[in-house]
């Protein structure tokens with residue numbers, strides 16, 4: 360197939376707001392692909408190259424001015440081979456070879472193809488909703504229900520591989536996907552509850568009420584002595600958390616997959632700020648010691664527990680890591696649950712999670728069987744740009760433009776601006792960091808690619824004629840940046856609209 364067909368389908372998907380129409384055009388294309396073209400094409404149309412990181416910077420791509428070809432001639436396989444070579448380059452001479460390769464690719468590409476390649480390789484195409492839409496399209500093209508496709512994707516974490524299995528082998532191939540120790544699965548997520556009373560009313564008496572600790576999510580895989588640790592976005596951080604690795608190696612089991620939260624504690628035993636925990640996920644190991652608090656067990660000594668009820672998974676957790684469980688109570692009375700929430704807040708935590716003990720582990724889903732009860736209202740938004748400050752903030756990037764995710768895969772939708780809550784440290788950080796994510800600028804504003812997620816505290820939202828989504832934030836202030844999330848984890852415009860009064 361010609362690469363131009365992929366580019367045309369991507370444009371068609373981007374030009375309609377209808378989810379159904381997007382799925383239809385993707386499915387039509389998927390049906391026309393040769394077997395070896397499925398992996399690259401699915402990856403590209405879901406927003407990233409199948410090799411994920413290719414090490415070619417924004418500058419290399421945008422500085423290169425090569426006249427586009429008049430007519431399309433590149434094939435899917437030719438482009439995939441070039442990207443494969445780009446991804447494999449390292450060491451002496453690689454900068455030169457990289458420019459050469461990109462130059463070759465661009466010379467053979469039409470203007471539309473060049474633009475698509477730039478957006479693909481710089482991550483600009485990467486939007487969470489595209490992944491959801493592509494999952495649906497794979498099911499449609501293969502003539503299968505969505506559930507087995509979604510399950511295989513959650514277990515493999517790889518949509519292109521899932522697509523090949525669905526399109527070539529159908530249900531039989533999909534059913535071969537299993538939880539595999541060492542390969543991370545998408546984490547189960549929670550829905551916000553209106554308050555504790557609502558969560559208790561909805562989930563009934565068969566529940567676990569747990570501290571909602573304000574750290575960073577970790578997924579731990581151990582097979583014998585080998586331990587691997589992943590973040591919420593399935594990035595491996597094993598080398599930077601040696602204390603967690605040795606703790607997991609000492610657990611009384613052979614093989615295990617655990618889900619939990621990790622954080623650093625102050626001498627008083629209270630949690631240290633989230634930023635300090637996150638700093639440990641970077642390159643250096645730092646001084647702060649991280650503690651794990653596990654709340655789920657997905658696999659223990661040869662037994663896959665994903666489809667078991669939470670009650671059984673907690674029994675396994677008790678066997679595997681009895682000393683490292685998150686504080687929790689099972690089947691409390693309403694009064695005891697309320698006391699537990701008060702105690703969690705008093706101890707410096709965010710609130711509680713209320714979970715149905717009967718529910719399986721719904722990997723990658725934000726369901727209602729886990730509900731979070733927090734005291735303040737916060738949402739995660741995408742930073743679209745920042746304005747240069749004035750007065751005391753002259754020379755610093757300050758006022759943030761905030762966008763909510765479009766659940767249909769379009770670009771983020773702006774819902775407000777704020778400079779409240781920005782400390783001097785954050786202002787300095789923004790000024791240094793934002794230009795690395797710059798897509799364009801004018802005299803007043805640096806615009807960013809949709810890559811940075813910030814957690815915003817707000818009093819509510821109101822109807823707005825100024826903003827394209829019809830809603831605007833009220834009294835928004837920055838709580839913190841969320842380096843553990845990417846744009847696909849941000850809240851959607853529907854969530855923001857859901858906060859409208861009445």
Ligand SMILES: Nc1ncnc2c1ncn2[C@@H]1O[C@H](COP(=O)(O)OP(=O)(O)OP(=O)(O)O)[C@@H](O)[C@H]1O
Pocket residue numbers: 547548549550569570571572573574575576591620654685712731739
């Ligand atoms: N006991 C717990 N059970 C599950 N998750 C917990 C618990 N304590 C803390 N957490 C954290 O809370 C998150 C659950 O909320 P949610 O699924 O909405 O994720 P989130 O979008 O990261 O939410 P938030 O921004 O509130 O942390 C988990 O990702 C995890 O990091």
